[in-house]
Structures are given as structure tokens and as C-alpha cells.
Amino acid sequence: MIITSVQKDTKNRGMLSVFIDEEYAFSIPEEDYLRLCLYDKKELSSDEIEEIKKNVTQKSAKYKAIKYLSYKYVTEAVLSEKLRKDGYDEDVIFSVVTELKSMGYINDMIYAQKYVYDRMKLKPKSKKMLRMELIQKGVSGEIANQVLEELDFDEDVVIERLIRKKFGKYDMKEPKIERKIYSFLQHKGFSFEDIRRVLRTITDSD
Secondary structure (H helix, E strand, C coil), X not given: CEEEEEEECCCCCCEEEEEECCXXXXXXXXXXXXXXXXXXXXXXXXXXXXXXXXXXXXXXXXXXXXXXXXXXXXXXXXXXXXHHHCCCCHHHHHHHHHHHHHHCCCCHHHHHHHHHHHHHHHCCCCHHHHHHHXXXXXXXXXXXXXXXXXXXXXXXXXHHHHHHHHHCCCCCCCHHHHHHHHHHHXXXXXXXXXXXXXXXXXXXXX
């Protein structure tokens, strides 16, 4: 197997694409390419190629993944996409992600629980909206459902708290204010019926 060309990846700085027999074979960080003196080699055996792909490249991908996680705790899907954009092959990504999961660096259940807790503390939203956001973050529907089912969460109480906090000083019976209340809460994923029921309770009691 002859190395026919080595090209710099214009999209992923520091990565090189190695072509063997005119076909793409693997990607490797430039520093490892130099460390292994691949520039002096014309040929690579199948075993050497596998060694590079499984060990050298995986080591680099793992380092980048841990460094990224040190800045921001993310889901398995988001981390995989991050490594994909860095130019790593799918088999390397799968291996690294699997190892990091076993080490506890990635845990979508814990991520979902923390995300929901932070949201409810800082920016309360409906369960429907929270589920949508979790899915967008790469959390599976099964995990999202489980976390939200276990959440001690009364939407009516949240709706009332949000209404009183933002519109407590206004006359909520005024059509203009009422429209703003509906718009504000529907944007957070609460249903029209739930908003109307809670708003009626507030205005009737006041």
C-alpha cells in the first residue's frame, strides 16, 4: 500500500488527510504525522494503517474531546458532532465516545437532569418545551421523557408565578395586557387552555 499524497485539511486546522493508492485512507493530526516520521515512508502495511487509525488518531480525538468537555458539559450527540467537524472518522468517534461514557465523562441522563433543573430555576418553561430543547441538545426521547416524568412540576403553579412576576403590577383584565400574557407564556410552551385557566383564577381572586 503506497502513500500517494498527503493533504492539509483546509476546514480542520492541524489535521492531514492521507491518501493510499490514490484513495483517502485516514486523517491524522500533523504533529503525530511528524512524530511517526510518516513523511519518510512510501508504503504502509495494513497493520500499520490500523495502528495509526486506532491508536494515534484515537488518542488525539480523546484529548480533544476531554478538553472540550472541560469547558462545557454536553451530550453524546453534540460531542460526536464536534469531533466529526474536527475531521475524525466515524469509527474513531464511536470508540472515543464509548470510552468516555464508560469513564463517566458523558452521561446524557445526568445532562438532562441538570439542564431541566437549571431551566426551572432560571427560565421556567413547559414540559413540552423542555422536552423539545432536550431533543435539540441530542438527548434521546426516552431519556427526556423519563427525566420530565420524574420532575416534581406543577405547570399551573409555574404559570401563576410567571404571570405574577412579570405582570403583577398591571391590570390583567385589560385586553392589551391579557394578549401580552398569552404571548409570553405560549412562547414558553404553555397551552392556551392552561394559561386561560390560571389567568382566570388569578383575576377572580384579585
